[in-house]
Amino acid sequence: MSEYILEMNHITKEFSGVKALDDVNLKVHKGEIMAICGENGAGKSTLMNVLSGVYPYGEYSGDIVYNGEVCKFHNIRQSEEKGIVIIHQELALSPYLSVAENVFIGNERQKNGVIDWTTTRKEAQELLARVGLGNENVNVPVNTLGVGKQQLIEIAKALGKKADLLILDEPTAALNDQESAQLLELMLQLKAEGLTCIIISHKLNEISYVADAITIIRDGHTIETLRKGVDDFSEERIIKGMVGRELTNRYPKREDCPIGDVIFEVKDWNVFHPDDSDRQILKNINLQVHAGEVVGLAGLMGAGRTELAMSLFGQSYGQKISGEIRINGKPVQLKSVKDAINNKLAYVSEDRKTYGLVLIDSIKFNMTLSALRNFFSRKGVVDQNKENVKAEEYRHRINVKTTSVDQTVGSLSGGNQQKVVLAKWMLTEPDVLILDEPTRGIDVGAKYEIYCVINELAKAGKAVIVISSEMPEIIGTCDRTYVINEGEIAGELSGDQITQEAIMSCIMAHNRKEEVEA
Amino acid sequence: MAQNKSLKKAGAGLKQYGMMIMLIVVYLLFAIITKGKNLTPMNINNLIMQNGYVVILAVGMLLCVLTGNVDLGVGSVVASTGAVAGTLIIDFGWSAPAAMAAALAVGALFGVFVGFFVAYVDIPPFIVTLATMLMGRGLCYVILKAQTKGPLPAAYNWIGTGFLPTIKIGSGVDLICLIVAAVACALLVLGELKNRKNAQKHNLPVDPMVLTVVKLAVLLTVVIFFFYKLACYNGIPVVLILMALIVTIYHFITTKTVAGRQVYAMGGNAKAARLSGINTKKVFFWVYANMGLLAAVAGIVLTARNQSATPKAGDGFEMDAIASCYIGGAATSGGVGTIIGAVVGAFIMGILNNGMSLAGYDTNVQKIVKGCVLLGAVTFDLVSKRKKK
Numbered sequence: 009m010s011e012y013i014l015e016m017n018h019i020t021k022e023f024s025g026v027k028a029l030d031d032v033n034l035k036v037h038k039g040e041i042m043a044i045c046g047e048n049g050a051g052k053s054t055l056m057n058v059l060s061g062v063y064p065y066g067e068y069s070g071d072i073v074y075n076g077e078v079c080k081f082h083n084i085r086q087s088e089e090k091g092i093v094i095i096h097q098e099l100a101l102s103p104y105l106s107v108a109e110n111v112f113i114g115n116e117r118q119k120n121g122v123i124d125w126t127t128t129r130k131e132a133q134e135l136l137a138r139v140g141l142g143n144e145n146v147n148v149p150v151n152t153l154g155v156g157k158q159q160l161i162e163i164a165k166a167l168g169k170k171a172d173l174l175i176l177d178e179p180t181a182a183l184n185d186q187e188s189a190q191l192l193e194l195m196l197q198l199k200a201e202g203l204t205c206i207i208i209s210h211k212l213n214e215i216s217y218v219a220d221a222i223t224i225i226r227d228g229h230t231i232e233t234l235r236k237g238v239d240d241f242s243e244e245r246i247i248k249g250m251v252g253r254e255l256t257n258r259y260p261k262r263e264d265c266p267i268g269d270v271i272f273e274v275k276d277w278n279v280f281h282p283d284d285s286d287r288q289i290l291k292n293i294n295l296q297v298h299a300g301e302v303v304g305l306a307g308l309m310g311a312g313r314t315e316l317a318m319s320l321f322g323q324s325y326g327q328k329i330s331g332e333i334r335i336n337g338k339p340v341q342l343k344s345v346k347d348a349i350n351n352k353l354a355y356v357s358e359d360r361k362t363y364g365l366v367l368i369d370s371i372k373f374n375m376t377l378s379a380l381r382n383f384f385s386r387k388g389v390v391d392q393n394k395e396n397v398k399a400e401e402y403r404h405r406i407n408v409k410t411t412s413v414d415q416t417v418g419s420l421s422g423g424n425q426q427k428v429v430l431a432k433w434m435l436t437e438p439d440v441l442i443l444d445e446p447t448r449g450i451d452v453g454a455k456y457e458i459y460c461v462i463n464e465l466a467k468a469g470k471a472v473i474v475i476s477s478e479m480p481e482i483i484g485t486c487d488r489t490y491v492i493n494e495g496e497i498a499g500e501l502s503g504d505q506i507t508q509e510a511i512m513s514c515i516m517a518h519n520r521k522e523e524v525e526a
Numbered sequence: 527m528a529q530n531k532s533l534k535k536a537g538a539g540l541k542q543y544g545m546m547i548m549l550i551v552v553y554l555l556f557a558i559i560t561k562g563k564n565l566t567p568m569n570i571n572n573l574i575m576q577n578g579y580v581v582i583l584a585v586g587m588l589l590c591v592l593t594g595n596v597d598l599g600v601g602s603v604v605a606s607t608g609a610v611a612g613t614l615i616i617d618f619g620w621s622a623p624a625a626m627a628a629a630l631a632v633g634a635l636f637g638v639f640v641g642f643f644v645a646y647v648d649i650p651p652f653i654v655t656l657a658t659m660l661m662g663r664g665l666c667y668v669i670l671k672a673q674t675k676g677p678l679p680a681a682y683n684w685i686g687t688g689f690l691p692t693i694k695i696g697s698g699v700d701l702i703c704l705i706v707a708a709v710a711c712a713l714l715v716l717g718e719l720k721n722r723k724n725a726q727k728h729n730l731p732v733d734p735m736v737l738t739v740v741k742l743a744v745l746l747t748v749v750i751f752f753f754y755k756l757a758c759y760n761g762i763p764v765v766l767i768l769m770a771l772i773v774t775i776y777h778f779i780t781t782k783t784v785a786g787r788q789v790y791a792m793g794g795n796a797k798a799a800r801l802s803g804i805n806t807k808k809v810f811f812w813v814y815a816n817m818g819l820l821a822a823v824a825g826i827v828l829t830a831r832n833q834s835a836t837p838k839a840g841d842g843f844e845m846d847a848i849a850s851c852y853i854g855g856a857a858t859s860g861g862v863g864t865i866i867g868a869v870v871g872a873f874i875m876g877i878l879n880n881g882m883s884l885a886g887y888d889t890n891v892q893k894i895v896k897g898c899v900l901l902g903a904v905t906f907d908l909v910s911k912r913k914k915k
Contacts, residue, residue, distance in 0.1 A: 324801060345803040355801070363801050366794035368861050377791055378802040385784045392782070393724075432802070 012073075013038040013173060013204050014059075019070035021058055028054045029068070030228045036173070036221075041195060041205045043219035045212070047250055047451035051228040052208045056175050060094040061087040074173075091172035095162045097181060103151035108132035110150045111165050135164040139194055156187030163194065174198070175206045180214060181449055184309035184477065192218045210451065212243040224249035251453055258452065259484030260460050265467045267487070268299030269337075272353075272440040272471045277331035279319045285328060289315050290495045293331070297440065297471040302462060304482040304489030305475045306511045312495040313475045314358055317442045321355035322348035335440060349378060354438035356429055358445040358475070360422075364429040367418035371410060372399040374417050374428050379435040402431040406461055423454025430461055441465060442473040447481065459485055479508045493518040543741065544910075545854055545870045548903070550748070552874055556881030563884045564877075567759035570752065575687070575831060577876035578765035579604065579824035581869055583847035584854075585776045586820035588868040589813045591851040592780075592793040594860025595651035597814065599640065600821045600847060602662025604840030607633045607825035609666045612675035612835025615682060622682035630822045636662065637818020638811075645811035659844070667837045676834025685764055686830025692761035700757040707753035711746050718742055765827060772823070777865045789813060793860030849896070850875055853903040874899070 014036040021029040029051045036042045044052050058068050061081030072079045074090060081087045084094075101110045111132040117124050132146045139160045150158060159179055166174055176195075180188040188211075195205055195218055209215055215222060224231040224246065231249050234241060247258075273296045281287040290312050297303045305313045318325035320333060322345035333340055335351050342348045348355070357363035365374050376384050376395050384395050399413040408427045410420065417428055426446065433441060443462070447455040462485055465472050476482050482489050488502035491514040499514035556564050563569065583600050590597045611629040614620040620628070636658060643654045693701040718738060725732045733741075756762060780786040791799040792806050800806050824843070829835045854871030856863025878899060882892045 321801075322803075344805065345801060346805065349803045357801055362795075363797050366791050366798055366861065368794045369790065373787070373791075377787070377799075377804075380784050380787055381803075388783050388785060390782055390784060390787060 011038060011076075012036060013075060015073040016055070016059065017071050017073065019055065019058055019068055019072075021054055021063060021068040027228055029058070032070075032225065032228070032230050034223055034230065035233070036204060036206060039199060039202055039204055040220040041199055041207060041218055043215040043222045044206060044208045044225060045215065045222055045246055045250055046225035047453055050225045050250075050451075052225055053177060055225070056094055056177060056206070056208065059087070060084055060092060060175065088169055091170055092175070093166040093169050093171035093173070094175040095166055095177065095179065097178040099155075099158050099162060101150050101158055101161065104149050106147050107136070107144060107150050107153070107161060108146035110161060111135055111146070111168055113165070115165075115169050131168070132164070135168050136161070138167060139164045140190065154187075155182045156184070156190065159183060159187070159191060160194065163191075163198075171203065173204045173206070175208075177208045178210065178449070179207065180209065180211060186308070188214060210449065212246050215246070216241045216243065222246060226250060226252055247452055250451075258456065258480075260456065260463055262302075262463050262487075263467060265300045265469075267301050268469060270296045271299045271336050272297040272473075273332075273334040273337075274320065275332040275334070277316070277319070277333075278329070279315065279326035280328040282326055288495065289326060290319065293497055295490055295497070297473060299439075299469045299471055300466050301488065302466050302472045302474060302486045304486035304506075305473060305492055306479060306482045306489050307477075307492035307498075308515065309477055311492045313492050314444055315495075316492070317355055317444055317473070317475060318357075320348075321345065321353060321442065324355075349382070349436050349438075352437070352439040353442075354378075354433035354436055354440070355442045356433050356444060356446060358448060360425050360429050364432075365417050365425060368416060370414045371403065371408065371417055371420075371428055372396065372413040375399045375402060375413070375431045375435060378432055379437070383435065383437070398435065399431075402435065406431055406434075407457055421450075421454075423450035423457075426450055426454070426458060427461075430458070434465070438470065440471045440473070442475070444475045445477065446474065447476075447478075479511055482506065482511070483508070491515060491518075494522060544907075545867060545874070545903070549870055549874050549877065550744070552881070553877050556877065556885070560881060560884040564881050565755075567755045569880065569884070570755040571759045571763060573873075573876055573880055574756075574763050574766050574769075576880065577872060578686070578769050578831075579827045580843065580846050580850065580876060581769050581872045582772055582820055582824045582827065583843055584850035584868040584872040585772055585865055586817040587844075587847040588851050588854075588856060588863055588865055589776075589780075589789055590651070590817055591848070591856045591858075591868075592789050592860055592863055593651075593810060593813055594793050594858070595644075596844070596848050597640070597651065597655045597817045598844050599636070599655040599658030599662055600817065600824075601840040601843035601845075602659045602666065603633055603636045603818060603821035604825040604828060604843055605666040605837065606636075606662045606669065607822040608829035608835045608839050609669040609675070609837070611682070611826060612678060612829055613669055615678055616675050622679060622684075625682065626685075626826050629826050630819060633822020633825065634815065634819045636821070637815035640818065641811035641814035644814050645807040651814070666839075670835060670837045672837055674834050674836045676832075676836075678829065678833050678835075683830045683833050685768065686827050687833070688764040689760045690762045690764065690767070698758065699754075700761040703753045703757035703761055706762060707750055707757075710749050710753070714745055714749070715742060765831075768823075768827070772820070773865060773869055780865050785809075785812075790861055793862075795861070846872070846875055849900045853900060855907055871903075874903075 012035050014034070016032065016034040019029050019032045020027060032051065032055055034055065044055070046052050057063050059072060061083050064082040065080035074092065079090065102113060105113070108129050112128055117127040117131060129146050136142060136144055136146065141157060141160055141164070144153070144157070150161060153161070163174070179191055183191065192214055195207070199205065207215070207219065220236050222234045224234070226249070234245070275294055277290060277293040278288065279290040281289050293316060305316070307313055315325050319329055320342070322342045323329055324345060333342060335353060340351045342351060342353065361367060366377070372395060376399065380390065384391050396413070403410065403413055406427045408424050408431070410424065417425055420428070430446070446462070447458050462472055462474065474482065474485055483506050486506065488500070489506050490497050491499040491501065491511050493515045496518065498518035501510050501514070553564070587597060587600065607629040610632045611625040614625040614628055615622065640654050640658055643649045644651045690702060695701050722732055722738065780789070788799065788804045788809050791802065791804055792809050796806055825840065828839055832839070850871035851863060851868045852858070852871070853874055854863065854867030854869070856867065875896060878896055879892060882895060
């Protein structure tokens with residue numbers, strides 16, 4: 009095997025006394041794709057931040073040997089000069105600047121201190137071609153492109169910095185299956201061109217497909233490194249390393265709970281785009297959910313599932329909304345979120361940081377926010393005792409890992425934040441819950457706990473709707489699922505019928521029908 | 527080790543009183559600079575009367591700051607409401623209560639106007655209140671025909687310059703002041719004990735006893751000192767009662783009510799607040815409508831103290847009120863800040879003004895110092911927070 013391009017030896021990093029990394033070792037061969045796996049909070053991002061100089065030399069102990077030389081980076085610029093470029097989970101593009109400007113942001117092509125626009129555009133075009141975006145216009149603002157393309161532009165930007173070692177932190181978290189596949193192919197292509205990559209991802213199927221080696225980190229320690237062709241590369245094997253035990257079933261078994269009457273019903277639901285009254289986003293949606301039933305909304309990203317949920321939830325999305333909602337058999341008019349809450353409908357949004365939580369406030373504050381008026385106040389005055397008691401109760405009930413309900417939500421890990429959002433909506437005592445991507449970006453252990461909560465809700469006779477882009481999740485948690493495509497219901501599957509193939513063929517069949525009609 | 531830990535905890539506990547401590551330090555500093563001039567009973571009384579309107583404005587402004595915005599128009603609203611009251615009394619012979627009611631109505635109207643544009647037309651508050659700043663000032667000049675209206679009758683001035691009845695004992699010390707001081711002290715001690723008990727009952731972290739005792743000792747000393755000085759002068763000023771009332775009401779609203787919670791939630795994350803069932807437009811509207819009303823109260827107090835309405839009144843008050851909120855620990859991004867903090871901030875500014883006037887610095891130097899204090903206080907606050915992370 010070729011020599012190591014990177015060796016990180018005995019890295020230890022403390023945050024005010026707590027060891028985030030404890031004697032971590034990572035060795036990467038030249039020209040390979042190394043994956044780093046671990047649960048949230050295991051220390052993956054911290055390790056990459058040490059490598060890229062976000063935490064400067066001196067704040068950690070141990071050494072970084074890169075291309076045979078010991079490196080002491082004090083900031084990101086120094087690591088980039090050596091060819092180590094990190095692409096963070098949150099895209100670092102400036103939305104209103106053009107693609108070309110973004111590709112060379114912080115790395116401007118200049119002549120005598122003045123930006124050379126011809127070179128900028130020409131080289132941007134070349135870099136885009138390398139990442140498979142040769143047909144894009146480099147002069148359009150970057151926010152006119154989809155997230156998938158923006159992610160590729162990030163890679164072009166890294167290539168523009170003459171990267172030898174590319175670090176990708178959750179690159180496919182926001183991408184749909186097709187875009188993800190494209191990105192993975194690009195990684196393999198870049199590898200063939202001699203680039204070394206480190207990828208951090210929760211999507212184990214992607215990792216086993218693309219990686220040559222996997223280093224597993226748990227609780228700040230390196231557990232093991234698995235190599236393709238030598239070790240078992242199956243998802244079960246990786247999970248075992250990550251959680252330290254065999255997680256035989258990733259989805260908790262549903263205890264048989266009786267399925268009751270239809271308690272949530274949507275009829276002929278039509279919604280138009282909020283900014284464009286001619287563009288119909290949802291067409292004639294009809295669905296029914298029974299008490300005690302978990303129903304999935306499967307589909308590709310952009311199919312209109314979130315739009316459906318938001319438009320149902322007090323018309324939080326769209327205009328010219330028509331159709332009927334029945335809750336517990338009674339037609340209801342939900343003109344605002346307040347109406348929705350009062351009629352026992354809850355919606356757990358997909359992006360918890362933007363739409364779900366007030367990050368600067370406490371767990372307690374967030375948990376009781378939606379139920380404050382109905383359950384935690386008398387004549388507009390907050391009952392703080394009751395609030396404390398209930399927040400404590402839910403902290404234990406759904407296992408939020410924290411020392412106190414007064415801790416700010418922003419300091420929690422993703423999984424715990426998601427639990428707080430769930431608690432917030434459970435406290436409104438809903439009959440119908442819509443959970444939009446309830447496990448996005450959280451680790452396997454926390455996912456399992458969330459699935460348990462879903463089962464518990466169903467057992468208590470609630471109607472639960474789960475929106476998910478991860479098909480195994482739909483298959484593992486739902487009794488029945490609707491497949492949504494292009495704003496229409498493309499099919500309905502239940503029980504053993506729900507398979508990845510069946511869902512995909514529903515979508516394909518619907519696409520063909522659309523084409524014929526068009 | 528354990529001792530070290532509890533000391534550390536005490537240190538962290540102290541930090542939340544940082545601005546309170548700064549207030550006392552600044553005051554004592556000026557006591558030295560002015561050779562005790564700012565300690566006289568008359569000066570203590572002046573401190574209250576001079577800063578009453580800034581405190582009232584800071585209370586309203588804090589709500590705007592909590593939403594992540596400011597209201598630039600308050601100085602002008604103070605001037606126009608004062609002008610309305612003054613003109614109605616002097617030119618139209620209205621009674622003092624009627625004129626005050628009219629002024630409050632005009633202030634509320636200004637607030638509703640701003641609230642409407644901010645909440646329902648979605649115009650940034652900075653722009654809308656910049657407009658009311660110009661409009662209000664212009665209106666004030668038009669109403670007063672660019673002249674001072676005065677003198678206003680005693681019945682009107684009472685609210686800005688009057689005192690509660692006094693019972694003088696001994697060498698002219700007011701008994702009522704002392705009784706109020708005693709009651710205030712008792713309430714402070716009982717309140718603190720109740721808080722501790724409550725916290726213990728719910729297994730929440732409790733400050734070490736030493737810290738509580740020190741805190742109470744400092745607070746009680748300040749209260750007793752303050753009321754004793756007032757007792758030696760003319761007793762309790764009416765403005766103090768008004769101020770205390772407003773501060774108490776708004777402290778209650780922000781800490782204990784659903785409405786207050788909604789302001790914090792909206793300031794912290796408006797999108798999340800909306801999806802949690804909070805009508806953010808309504809919250810926005812009421813915050814600005816309320817600011818108009820409080821600006822009118824400040825306008826009445828100011829004209830009463832000056833015993834006249836002048837076109838230049840209230841010039842720059844918006845900046846004092848905004849600065850008070852930020853000095854008091856509010857965040858420019860919204861969602862963080864307390865009424866008590868804003869009041870403390872207002873008094874820090876007031877003590878600076880007062881002390882520098884007594885020491886004979888001219889107003890231009892005062893502005894330089896105030897600017898430095900604002901920047902210094904916020905820098906200190908942000909840097910210490912950053913370190914904690």
